[in-house]
Amino acid sequence: MxxxxxxxxxxxxxxxxxxxxxxxxxxxxxxxxxxxxxxxxxxxxxxxxxxxxxxxxxxxxxxxxxxxxxxxxxxxxxQSMVFQERGILPWLTVAENAAFGLNMRHLPKAQVKERTDYFLNKVGLTKFAHMYPKELSGGMKQRVSIARAFANDPExxxxxxxxxxxxxxxxxxxxxxxxxxxxxxxxxxxxxxxxxxxxxxxxxxxxxxxxxxxxxxxxxxxxxxxxxxxxxxxxxxxxxxxxxxxxxxxxxxxxxxxx
Missing domain, CATH: 3.40.50.300 (P-loop containing nucleotide triphosphate hydrolases)
Incomplete structure (x- = not known):
C-alpha cells in the first residue's frame, strides 16, 4: 500500500x-x-x-x-516558511535569528546551540553569528532565513x-x-x-x-x-x-x- x-x-x-x-x-x-x-x-x-x-x-x-x-x-x-525578504528580525543577531524557532519551542539551550551552530556553518555564516541584519547583504540575510528554517526541523x-x-x-x-x-x-x-x-x-x-x-x-x-x-x-x-x-x-x- x-x-x-x-x-x-x-x-x-x-x-x-x-x-x-x-x-x-x-x-x-x-x-x-x-x-x-x-x-x-x-x-x-x-x-x-x-x-x-x-x-x-x-x-x-x-x-x-x-x-x-x-x-x-x-x-x-x-512547517517553516521562508519569504523573499523581511524574514529575519532586525533586533536579533544572526545566531539569535537562526535559533528563534527553537527558542520559541523552549528546547534545551545545548540543543538550540548545537542545531544553530550546525546550520549556520552549513550556510557559511559561522563567523557572522554575532552580527545584526543591518550589517548583512541581501544574500546573507537569506542564508540566515534558510538556516533558521532548517534548524527548526519542520516537517x-x-x-x-x-x-x-x-x-x-x-x-x-x-x-x-x-x-x-x-x-x-x-x-x-x-x-x-x-x-x-x-x-x-x-x-x-x-x-x-x-x-x-x-x-x-x-x-x-x-x-x-x-x-x-x-x-x-x-x-x-x-x-x-x-x-x-x-x-x-x-x-x-x-x-x-x-x-
Whole structure:
C-alpha cells in the first residue's frame, strides 16, 4: 500500500471579499506532494501562489476545500516558511535569528546551540553569528532565513521566492546550498519561483498555475539525476523543450489576463 502524501490539497478555493466585490484568488486546487519531494510552483504574478503557501502555513484560511499534512513526528513543527525578504528580525543577531524557532519551542539551550551552530556553518555564516541584519547583504540575510528554517526541523519547508531579489551569482550559490541541505535532510519542500531555470534546477516536479483565478493547469516531472549542475540542464535538449513549454505557458497566461 502506498504511503499517504505528505501534503494533500483537495478542491481548495480562496475568495477575497472587499465591500461589495469579491475576487477568486484560487479555484479548486487539488495536488498531492510526497514525503521528501521538492515541488516548484510556477505561474504569472497575481495567480495566487503566495496565497496558497500562506494557507498551507496556517497564515490564511481557505474559503472552501481543504488540505491535510501527514505528520510523522509530533515533536516537530508542521512547517517553516521562508519569504523573499523581511524574514529575519532586525533586533536579533544572526545566531539569535537562526535559533528563534527553537527558542520559541523552549528546547534545551545545548540543543538550540548545537542545531544553530550546525546550520549556520552549513550556510557559511559561522563567523557572522554575532552580527545584526543591518550589517548583512541581501544574500546573507537569506542564508540566515534558510538556516533558521532548517534548524527548526519542520516537517515541511514553504519557500516564497526566497532568492528572487538576489543577483544571479548569489542566487545560484544559495540554490546549491539549499539543495545540499535538502539532500541531507530530505525535507518536503513547496517552492515558489518566477525563474524557469530555478524550477528546473531545484525541483522533482513543476506545477504550472493559470492567471487569476489560480488553478493547476499542468505538472511536469523533472527526470534528471541528482546532484545536478545548472549548465547540464541548460545544455540538455529535453530540458530546453520543457523550458520553452513553461515559457509559452507563462506568455499565454499573462496575455490572456490582459484581455
Amino acid at each position: 502506498n504511503p499517504k502524501p505528505k501534503i494533500s490539497i483537495h478542491e481548495l478555493t480562496k475568495v477575497f471579499y472587499k465591500k461589495h466585490n469579491s475576487v477568486t484568488a484560487l479555484e479548486n486546487i487539488s495536488i498531492d506532494i510526497e514525503e521528501g519531494e521538492f515541488v516548484c510552483l510556477v505561474g504569472p504574478s497575481g495567480c495566487g501562489k503566495t496565497t496558497l503557501l500562506r494557507i498551507v502555513a496556517g497564515l490564511e484560511n481557505q474559503s472552501s476545500g481543504g488540505f491535510r499534512i501527514q505528520k510523522s513526528n509530533m515533536d516537530r513543527p508542521n 515541511i519547508l514553504l519557500m516564497d521566492e526566497p532568492f528572487g531579489a538576489l543577483d544571479e551569482q548569489n542566487r545560484h550559490i544559495l540554490q546549491e546550498e539549499l539543495l545540499s541541505i535538502w539532500a541531507e535532510t530530505k525535507k518536503t519542500v513547496l517552492f515558489i519561483t518566477h525563474s524557469i531555470d530555478e524550477a528546473l534546477y531545484l525541483s522533482d516536479r513543476v506545477l504550472l498555475m493559470s492567471a487569476q483565478p489560480g488553478k493547476i493547469t499542468a505538472e511536469i516531472k523533472i527526470d534528471l539525476p541528482r546532484p545536478r549542475k545548472l549548465e547540464d540542464i541548460r545544455s540538455n535538449p529535453e530540458m530546453a523543450d520543457v523550458f520553452l513549454y513553461i515559457w509559452q505557458h507563462l506568455q499565454t497566461e499573462v496575455q490572456g489576463s490582459r484581455l
